[in-house]
Amino acid sequence: MGLDAIRDKAAIVGVGCCKFGENWDQSPSDMIVDAAYQAYADAGIEKPQEEIDAVFCGSLYSQKGPHETSDALKLWKPVTEVSNYCATGTDAFRCGVMAIACGLYDTVLVVGYDKPKDRGVSGPSVMMNQVRDLPQTPAGWFSICASRYFEKYGASREDLARVAIKNHHNGTLAPNSFLKREITLDDYMKARIISWPFGLYDCAAQTDGAAAVVLTRAELAKSRRDDPVVVKGVTVFAGPNPQKDPSMDFLAWKPTVAAARDAFEMSGVTADDVDVAQVHDCFSLTELLTYEDLGFCEKGSAKEHIADGAFELGGRLPVNTDGGLKSFGHPTGATGVRMIYENVLQLQGRAEKRQVPDPEIALSHNIGGHPTACGIAILGRA
Amino acid sequence: MAGILSYGAYVPPTRLAFATVGGRPAKEGGPEKAVAWNDEDAVSMAVSAAVNCLRGLDRATVDAVMFASTTYPFAEKQGAAFLARALDLPRSVRSVDFSGSLRAGTSALRAAADAVAAGSARRVLVVASDCRTAAPGTPLETNVGDAAVAFLVGDADPIATLDASHAVADEIVDVWRTAGDRFIHTWEDRFVVQEGYLPGIVEAVAGLLEKTGTSPDDYAKLCLYAPDARSHGGAARKLRVDAARLQDPLFGRLGNAGCAFALLQLAHALEDASPGERLLAAAYGDGAEVLAFTTSEHLEKLEPRRSVSWHLARRRGVKSYDRYLKARNLQLGEYEPPRDQGLSATIHFRERDEDVSFVAQKCNACGAVQFPHQRVCETCFAKDGFARQRLSDRTGRVLTYTFDFFFPTPDPPTVVTICEIDGARVHLQLVNCAPEDVALDMPVEFELRRIHQSGGRPNYYWKATPVPEAG
Numbered sequence: 001m002g003l004d005a006i007r008d009k010a011a012i013v014g015v016g017c018c019k020f021g022e023n024w025d026q027s028p029s030d031m032i033v034d035a036a037y038q039a040y041a042d043a044g045i046e047k048p049q050e051e052i053d054a055v056f057c058g059s060l061y062s063q064k065g066p067h068e069t070s071d072a073l074k075l076w077k078p079v080t081e082v083s084n085y086c087a088t089g090t091d092a093f094r095c096g097v098m099a100i101a102c103g104l105y106d107t108v109l110v111v112g113y114d115k116p117k118d119r120g121v122s123g124p125s126v127m128m129n130q131v132r133d134l135p136q137t138p139a140g141w142f143s144i145c146a147s148r149y150f151e152k153y154g155a156s157r158e159d160l161a162r163v164a165i166k167n168h169h170n171g172t173l174a175p176n177s178f179l180k181r182e183i184t185l186d187d188y189m190k191a192r193i194i195s196w197p198f199g200l201y202d203c204a205a206q207t208d209g210a211a212a213v214v215l216t217r218a219e220l221a222k223s224r225r226d227d228p229v230v231v232k233g234v235t236v237f238a239g240p241n242p243q244k245d246p247s248m249d250f251l252a253w254k255p256t257v258a259a260a261r262d263a264f265e266m267s268g269v270t271a272d273d274v275d276v277a278q279v280h281d282c283f284s285l286t287e288l289l290t291y292e293d294l295g296f297c298e299k300g301s302a303k304e305h306i307a308d309g310a311f312e313l314g315g316r317l318p319v320n321t322d323g324g325l326k327s328f329g330h331p332t333g334a335t336g337v338r339m340i341y342e343n344v345l346q347l348q349g350r351a352e353k354r355q356v357p358d359p360e361i362a363l364s365h366n367i368g369g370h371p372t373a374c375g376i377a378i379l380g381r382a
Numbered sequence: 383m384a385g386i387l388s389y390g391a392y393v394p395p396t397r398l399a400f401a402t403v404g405g406r407p408a409k410e411g412g413p414e415k416a417v418a419w420n421d422e423d424a425v426s427m428a429v430s431a432a433v434n435c436l437r438g439l440d441r442a443t444v445d446a447v448m449f450a451s452t453t454y455p456f457a458e459k460q461g462a463a464f465l466a467r468a469l470d471l472p473r474s475v476r477s478v479d480f481s482g483s484l485r486a487g488t489s490a491l492r493a494a495a496d497a498v499a500a501g502s503a504r505r506v507l508v509v510a511s512d513c514r515t516a517a518p519g520t521p522l523e524t525n526v527g528d529a530a531v532a533f534l535v536g537d538a539d540p541i542a543t544l545d546a547s548h549a550v551a552d553e554i555v556d557v558w559r560t561a562g563d564r565f566i567h568t569w570e571d572r573f574v575v576q577e578g579y580l581p582g583i584v585e586a587v588a589g590l591l592e593k594t595g596t597s598p599d600d601y602a603k604l605c606l607y608a609p610d611a612r613s614h615g616g617a618a619r620k621l622r623v624d625a626a627r628l629q630d631p632l633f634g635r636l637g638n639a640g641c642a643f644a645l646l647q648l649a650h651a652l653e654d655a656s657p658g659e660r661l662l663a664a665a666y667g668d669g670a671e672v673l674a675f676t677t678s679e680h681l682e683k684l685e686p687r688r689s690v691s692w693h694l695a696r697r698r699g700v701k702s703y704d705r706y707l708k709a710r711n712l713q714l715g716e717y718e719p720p721r722d723q724g725l726s727a728t729i730h731f732r733e734r735d736e737d738v739s740f741v742a743q744k745c746n747a748c749g750a751v752q753f754p755h756q757r758v759c760e761t762c763f764a765k766d767g768f769a770r771q772r773l774s775d776r777t778g779r780v781l782t783y784t785f786d787f788f789f790p791t792p793d794p795p796t797v798v799t800i801c802e803i804d805g806a807r808v809h810l811q812l813v814n815c816a817p818e819d820v821a822l823d824m825p826v827e828f829e830l831r832r833i834h835q836s837g838g839r840p841n842y843y844w845k846a847t848p849v850p851e852a853g
Contacts, residue, residue, distance in 0.1 A: 130725065131737050131833045131843040132754070132809070140798050143784035147822055196785035196795070196817070243800055244807040246750060246760055250782045250800075 014043025020329030058092030086368025089336025090375025171327020207329030233266025275359035385540025390434025484667030512640025527637020605647030724837010
């Protein structure tokens with residue numbers, strides 16, 4: 001036994017994702033049903049009450065726990081709900097994979113969802129529950145790397161702009177994305193500042209949404225469909241708060257570095273093997289740092305690779321092919337599952353206008369909290 | 383003999399120009415007043431004044447705290463005990479609040495000297511702080527200002543001894559706030575001055591002069607409370623005080639600072655005083671109270687204080703009257719502020735050392751300083767072996783920063799930093815610094831501020847502020 005114990009044990013045989021956006025007329029249950037029934041259809045599941053053995057769901061904002069999903073889908077099953085900031089969706093997926101890999105269940109449903117737009121707040125609210133736990137907004141948590149990173153490596157807002165412009169473009173190509181609007185460098189520079197250096201276009205679009213995945217044991221997968229996707233590795237890290245970590249250098253996010261090491265070892269692949277990736281772009285700088293923290297390029301070199309178009313569709317490693325959190329939308333608990341949905345479509349050649357040529361290995365990545373949590377899932381063709 | 387051992391003041395750096403109140407562009411050098419901003423109040427100003435008074439002195443020997451204010455935010459809950467905690471004074475400290483009158487400050491100073499003279503206390507910290515608000519658009523608005531002043535009182539080598547005092551009690555409804563009133567009320571101004579202020583202050587000062595056999599000419603400076611500049615001049619004329627002997631009350635610069643006003647002038651006078659000079663401070667409110675001091679040779683041994691002059695030099699103008707109204711919560715909002723339960727009192731209790739005293743911990747095993755309290759060391763992972771280390775009187779440096787335009791404040795952006803203090807990393811807002819002046823590694827010190835009003839209560843925490851070039 002070891003980190004490779006789950007490699008190739010679980011397969012994805014169905015995926016679903018509702019339209020992300022300001023879904024004023026949809027309840028969380030409505031979106032869960034949309035996503036889950038798409039995934040059922042994709043997996044050829046006609047009687048979910050009989051064919052699904054267990055459910056793992058994830059939500060950051062829900063107060064209802066597993067009941068939200070079990071009631072929506074009318075399932076009497078073992079149902080678990082997890083919460084792990086922005087890594088919530090990947091964590092729910094990880095629980096499903098582990099449950100399959102250990103032989104407990106044949107088929108499980110993974111659901112990620114969130115409904116932030118029911119709160120009457122535009123953007124993330126400034127929570128003030130304690131006097132010192134949040135003297136700023138989430139944009140402020142993630143922007144604290146900027147002053148040090150910019151100084152050390154000479155990067156600037158122009159480099160961030162290219163990330164935002166790319167993700168806006170990719171969002172126009174994904175049917176279920178929230179924002180379908182190209183932006184220019186001029187739009188980017190003229191937008192109001194949220195938390196320096198982040199302007200409006202550096203920040204992800206917070207939306208409602210739900211996504212779902214059906215997992216089964218690898219040896220059963222071909223009975224569901226001809227082109228199943230196998231899970232090479234999945235890991236979720238949580239760590240101490242980087243804001244008070246005396247060894248934090250503000251040049252990299254440690255949760256990503258730590259999780260990536262594990263995820264690649266679990267999967268038996270390296271960063272060079274990755275053909276397509278969905279990474280956490282809650283803010284543009286997060287995506288930039290993630291290129292380096294995952295090993296897609298050397299520390300400090302992201303701006304050159306961005307300038308070369310390496311991470312654009314048609315580049316050497318397309319990242320956030322569906323527009324990412326920036327344009328597809330960011331319903332916190334759904335995001336990790338939505339990324340797996342996109343990677344499955346890419347690996348199966350079903351990504352239409354945004355299809356990456358013949359990918360074999362796909363990676364998805366979330367980072368959340370202050371940030372303290374990181375989830376990474378690596379998928380491959382069976 | 384009991385007297386003053388040290389002193390310090392705090393005046394908020396924000397100045398509201400009278401022109402801005404009138405909707406006109408503010409002119410350099412024009413009349414203005416000091417205003418507490420949205421993260422300041424009588425408590426935060428009192429802590430800062432006390433820090434300035436105690437700078438370089440041993441806090442552990444302070445055995446009593448007397449806090450005077452008419453604008454302390456709680457009706458039931460002591461301010462002095464909060465100050466003691468914020469200043470990290472010993473738990474055995476005696477704490478008393480003085481309130482209800484604009485002479486609460488002089489009353490506290492006199493009570494402190496009495497306690498020392500009687501031997502019931504050795505070193506008493508006296509803090510007077512007021513943050514009174516006049517109704518927007520009323521003439522009183524430009525008269526009142528916000529400030530705090532602190533004195534350490536004892537009998538070992540005082541810089542100024544308290545020689546005499548005199549008080550008059552009177553019953554008059556001239557200036558008042560009933561319980562729950564937000565704004566100051568006054569009766570007709572001629573009545574207030576002719577039947578209240580003038581006869582009251584003159585009777586008390588004359589009484590002291592008679593008691594001590596002195597005349598105004600025997601005093602280097604007379605520090606007279608007055609509701610406004612005109613009545614200040616009137617009192618001086620009645621008492622036949624030579625203009626040169628009047629301490630400048632700073633109308634048009636700071637404003638009438640309530641129960642701190644006469645004592646703030648006294649602190650200002652001490653900055654320029656020479657040994658062997660007499661100083662007089664008189665406060666008015668339901669009667670009047672006068673204190674007479676003589677400075678000693680120890681005055682020259684006291685390190686320069688952050689007192690009134692230091693704060694006069696540190697100013698930033700309010701950009702618009704609208705921002706002032708926002709900062710003082712004087713604007714109508716669409717909704718009343720939510721009356722939630724607020725912070726958990728249990729958590730506040732548990733975290734007083736961090737949030738109020740700004741105390742970190744130092745690992746006994748590896749020496750790493752960390753904040754807030756945690757049971758497992760960030761650095762060496764040793765468990766449960768830590769010593770207290772106070773950060774509030776240390777300096778630190780800005781490790782990294784951002785400008786948050788989303789955080790609710792009257793004048794965004796909020797400068798947010800991670801500061802390194804003795805090796806500990808602490809996430810803090812930075813005040814008194816425009817975004818263009820923020821730099822990596824800049825040195826900072828710390829001030830207690832109001833962080834928010836959750837639960838309809840003031841909630842306090844510390845913020846970073848640039849270390850001034852001098853002082």
